[in-house]
Amino acid sequence: MTPIKVFFLEPTDRERRWLRRFSFSNSRQCPNKNSGCDAMFEIGEADILYTPDGYIDATGRLMPPKSDPRWPKACAACGRAFDDGDEWQLFSRQIYVRPSDGFRCTLEDAPPGACWNAWWIADRRSDEQVGCAWMVGPDGRSLVVKCPDGHDWMIDARARNCTMPNDDHHHCWIRHGRPEDGTLHVDKVGKTCAAGAGSIQTGKWHGFLHNGFLHE
Ligand SMILES: [Zn+2]
Numbered sequence: 001m002t003p004i005k006v007f008f009l010e011p012t013d014r015e016r017r018w019l020r021r022f023s024f025s026n027s028r029q030c031p032n033k034n035s036g037c038d039a040m041f042e043i044g045e046a047d048i049l050y051t052p053d054g055y056i057d058a059t060g061r062l063m064p065p066k067s068d069p070r071w072p073k074a075c076a077a078c079g080r081a082f083d084d085g086d087e088w089q090l091f092s093r094q095i096y097v098r099p100s101d102g103f104r105c106t107l108e109d110a111p112p113g114a115c116w117n118a119w120w121i122a123d124r125r126s127d128e129q130v131g132c133a134w135m136v137g138p139d140g141r142s143l144v145v146k147c148p149d150g151h152d153w154m155i156d157a158r159a160r161n162c163t164m165p166n167d168d169h170h171h172c173w174i175r176h177g178r179p180e181d182g183t184l185h186v187d188k189v190g191k192t193c194a195a196g197a198g199s200i201q202t203g204k205w206h207g208f209l210h211n212g213f214l215h216e
Pocket residue numbers: 029030031032036037038075076077078079080
């Protein structure tokens with residue numbers, strides 16, 4: 001595998017929106033997937049509405065009427081037609097940007113190597129709540145990196161094979177440097193446990209984040 005450069009994504013004040021029809025699996029299970037029926041139609045971008053504490057405010061969005069022809073008619077997985085009792089949702093995802101070239105994406109469709117700060121995780125932690133138990137790193141951030149198989153690696157979280165499950169303040173992965181300048185590096189040099197060698201095993205992919213690159 002060619003090493004993949006890790007780059008930082010910053011949030012924008014814009015979101016991508018979809019008209020979404022779906023059913024909860026307990027009301028109607030989709031025969032073709034492990035959940036309810038679901039279909040989305042992308043309708044473009046809009047400004048994000050925020051609550052006074054800076055969170056995204058989903059309640060203020062105006063949903064188009066049910067007569068809008070852009071609402072999906074049938075489940076994307078099994079083709080079953082929706083009826084009026086299925087769910088109607090104006091679905092949205094925040095748009096992020098790579099400052100160096102203006103590349104934009106959502107966190108769900110971000111390419112491998114994308115890194116972002118899941119700021120909402122650290123937002124309500126105290127200064128003492130730093131460590132894998134709170135998924136907060138030494139700089140007060142909670143950094144996530146998209147792996148080549150699409151897995152979101154939460155670097156500051158506890159590893160599944162952590163050997164110090166009763167210690168909240170260490171980090172199973174020690175990060176150094178910064179994603180913003182291409183120096184992010186993850187290893188076991190620091191206050192850590194005996195799990196692994198600083199690599200990430202996602203189930204489908206195993207590799208390292210060394211000197212700003214993901215590699216096997
Ligand atoms: Zn279905």
